Amino acid sequence: MPPTLDSGANAPGATDPGRIRNFCIIAHIDHGKSTLADRMLQLTGVVDPRQMRAQYLDRMDIERERGITIKSQAVRMPWTIREGDQAGEHAVLNMIDTPGHVDFTYEVSRSLAACEGAVLLVDAAQGIEAQTLANLYLALENDLHVIPVLNKIDLPAAQPEKYAEELAHLIGCQPEDCIRVSGKTGDGVPYLLDEIVRQFKPPVGVADAPARAMIFDSVYDVYRGVVTYVRVIDGRISARDRIKMMSTGAVHELLEIGVISPEMQKADALGVGEVGYLITGVKDVRQSRVGDTVTINSRPATEALGGYKDPKPMVYSGLYPIDGSDYPNLRDALDKLKLNDAALTYEPETSGALGFGFRCGFLGLLHLEIIRERLEREFNLDLISTAPNVVYRAIQEDGVEVVVTNPSEYPTGKIAEVYEPTVRATVLTPNDYVGAVMELCQGRRGNLLGMDYLSADRVELRYTLPLAEIIFDFFDQLKSRTKGYASLDYEPSGEQASELVKVDILLHGEPVDAFSAIVHKDKAYNYGVTIAAKLRNLIPRQQFEVPIQAAIGSRVIARETIRAIRKDVLAKCYGGDISRKRKLLEKQKEGKKRMKMVGRVEVPQEAFIAALSSDSGDGKAAGKK
Numbered sequence: 001m002p003p004t005l006d007s008g009a010n011a012p013g014a015t016d017p018g019r020i021r022n023f024c025i026i027a028h029i030d031h032g033k034s035t036l037a038d039r040m041l042q043l044t045g046v047v048d049p050r051q052m053r054a055q056y057l058d059r060m061d062i063e064r065e066r067g068i069t070i071k072s073q074a075v076r077m078p079w080t081i082r083e084g085d086q087a088g089e090h091a092v093l094n095m096i097d098t099p100g101h102v103d104f105t106y107e108v109s110r111s112l113a114a115c116e117g118a119v120l121l122v123d124a125a126q127g128i129e130a131q132t133l134a135n136l137y138l139a140l141e142n143d144l145h146v147i148p149v150l151n152k153i154d155l156p157a158a159q160p161e162k163y164a165e166e167l168a169h170l171i172g173c174q175p176e177d178c179i180r181v182s183g184k185t186g187d188g189v190p191y192l193l194d195e196i197v198r199q200f201k202p203p204v205g206v207a208d209a210p211a212r213a214m215i216f217d218s219v220y221d222v223y224r225g226v227v228t229y230v231r232v233i234d235g236r237i238s239a240r241d242r243i244k245m246m247s248t249g250a251v252h253e254l255l256e257i258g259v260i261s262p263e264m265q266k267a268d269a270l271g272v273g274e275v276g277y278l279i280t281g282v283k284d285v286r287q288s289r290v291g292d293t294v295t296i297n298s299r300p301a302t303e304a305l306g307g308y309k310d311p312k313p314m315v316y317s318g319l320y321p322i323d324g325s326d327y328p329n330l331r332d333a334l335d336k337l338k339l340n341d342a343a344l345t346y347e348p349e350t351s352g353a354l355g356f357g358f359r360c361g362f363l364g365l366l367h368l369e370i371i372r373e374r375l376e377r378e379f380n381l382d383l384i385s386t387a388p389n390v391v392y393r394a395i396q397e398d399g400v401e402v403v404v405t406n407p408s409e410y411p412t413g414k415i416a417e418v419y420e421p422t423v424r425a426t427v428l429t430p431n432d433y434v435g436a437v438m439e440l441c442q443g444r445r446g447n448l449l450g451m452d453y454l455s456a457d458r459v460e461l462r463y464t465l466p467l468a469e470i471i472f473d474f475f476d477q478l479k480s481r482t483k484g485y486a487s488l489d490y491e492p493s494g495e496q497a498s499e500l501v502k503v504d505i506l507l508h509g510e511p512v513d514a515f516s517a518i519v520h521k522d523k524a525y526n527y528g529v530t531i532a533a534k535l536r537n538l539i540p541r542q543q544f545e546v547p548i549q550a551a552i553g554s555r556v557i558a559r560e561t562i563r564a565i566r567k568d569v570l571a572k573c574y575g576g577d578i579s580r581k582r583k584l585l586e587k588q589k590e591g592k593k594r595m596k597m598v599g600r601v602e603v604p605q606e607a608f609i610a611a612l613s614s615d616s617g618d619g620k621a622a623g624k625k
């Protein structure tokens with residue numbers, strides 16, 4: 001019978017910090033984090049085996065379907081050490097689930113900051129991948145103790161010996177220190193839980209200091225408003241307190257406080273080192289931001305905890321309803337999603353080709369894809385998104401700085417310098433594909449920072465790359481050139497000055513805003529030719545000739561022509577005199593000239609949609625890593 005949470009020394013608010021262990025599981029995608037978390041919930045008795053369903057913690061439908069974790073959760077689990085000298089000792093484990101994707105690095109870093117230890121999970125059939133490394137570095141930056149764990153040892157293809165060597169080499173321990181488990185069968189998991197209590201340090205904090213708690217997640221719940229997840233660092237927050245957000249100074253009434261185990265359980269208070277949730281009735285996650293410090297209004301702390309950052313959109317894209325009358329619905333839907341997503345930004349925009357829509361800012365391509373999918377699925381909207389672009393900073397010769405989130409805002413005057421965001425990318429690949437990876441990165445304007453052999457056949461390559469170069473099909477290319485063996489992770493690393501130009505696409509002399517793009521000058525020609533060729537195939541022939549041009553400023557760099565439909569005026573003219581045929585053709589030409597002058601190209605909207613959607617990479621690049 002597992003010890004219950006809500007009684008005596010184990011009750012939230014009364015737990016001795018010495019018994020608490022706050023930890024997270026970090027892993028490359030698909031290495032089995034959710035499965036291991038499920039098994040822990042089951043073994044610690046917080047989930048009844050009858051209610052157990054796969055990936056208990058991934059609540060959102062999209063998460064479950066795609067098998068990825070987007071929002072973090074924190075679960076409180078009681079555990080009694082089973083073996084060794086400390087057998088019988090009770091502990092309270094708080095498992096903080098971290099989002100696994102690069103787009104959410106900031107959220108990951110805040111979740112890590114709420115822990116003392118990290119379980120580094122590696123698939124024993126695959127070994128270390130790029131995200132394993134990126135997460136490990138983040139954990140070490142946050143001073144976390146790391147327990148290396150090899151998962152999926154039940155698989156016939158598992159090679160725990162080989163990968164234990166690799167892992168040990170990476171973190172500087174002995175291969176036998178790597179714990180072997182199977183999240184699927186549960187093998188080794190009780191031992192891992194024992195080791196978590198033994199190896200991770202309990203939290204330290206000042207119990208009688210003014211309260212300070214760090215927000216590591218906040219989610220919007222339709223019925224309850226915003227639910228804020230916190231880790232108490234110092235002091236104590238009790239159910240009767242009024243709380244204050246230190247970044248904004250806003251004061252809120254506390255409606256409820258508690259812990260998740262694995263459903264919400266009300267509590268009287270949260271003390272030093274404890275992890276739980278707060279409900280204040282606010283309706284917008286922006287008022288309860290990840291990374292912010294919560295204190296108590298009656299006795300506020302003077303200094304906030306470090307590490308708070310405003311979420312900053314990295315990628316922008318225009319979202320347009322396919323049916324123009326859906327525009328108000330799209331606006332309402334975005335308003336609703338914003339409540340749950342502090343990083344989503346949007347403002348109205350109009351496009352000559354696509355009508356009314358919104359320019360939206362996202363943390364990355366996966367974020368874009370998730371929002372788009374939620375809009376389509378939960379709000380029943382049919383949408384078209386323009387090709388995503390990054391944020392550029394253009395300095396004009398007169399010193400004025402313009403921040404460009406949409407190619408159509410690109411200044412037309414003389415520009416002294418343009419800056420684009422860069423990322424620091426880590427690629428892990430088997431030795432055989434080093435050449436292919438280097439070729440790809442060089443082709444994408446990459447700058448090699450370093451290269452390390454993690455083992456005889458596994459190489460880590462570090463590059464600085466422009467963000468714009470990897471948001472399209474970089475990941476697909478990497479996978480196809482390395483037969484799927486390479487993995488990629490990246491984090492923002494500032495910006496660099498680049499030779500960028502804006503390429504416009506003109507249809508019959510008129511620029512079409514939806515196709516304008518900012519590209520490196522060496523790639524402008526290629527972009528122009530590709531889009532022009534694509535449009536030529538998509539736009540039906542008209543009564544008159546339609547030129548499609550790609551231009552940088554007034555200089556045309558590519559041209560395609562949609563030939564006019566020629567009515568067969570000679571059809572009725574069997575044999576006969578050549579001069580008569582010529583006369584008919586001349587007459588036709590005259591007529592066409594007139595049409596060309598008065599004519600306007602009729603482009604079906606489907607053509608735009610087809611041209612844009614195939615260009616947006618279908619978000620494949622943002623998929624699983």
Ligand SMILES: Nc1nc2c(ncn2[C@@H]2O[C@H](COP(=O)(O)OP(=O)(O)OP(=O)(O)O)[C@@H](O)[C@H]2O)c(=O)[nH]1
Pocket residue numbers: 027028029030031032033034035036066067068069100151152153154155181182183184185
């Ligand atoms: N054979 C075997 N399969 C496992 C084990 N653990 C996980 N899997 C399988 O591996 C796949 C990925 O597992 P998840 O738990 O969803 O992986 P994850 O790391 O949480 O993935 P993300 O949430 O996308 O980061 C699933 O198909 C699991 O069934 C294991 O110990 N043995």
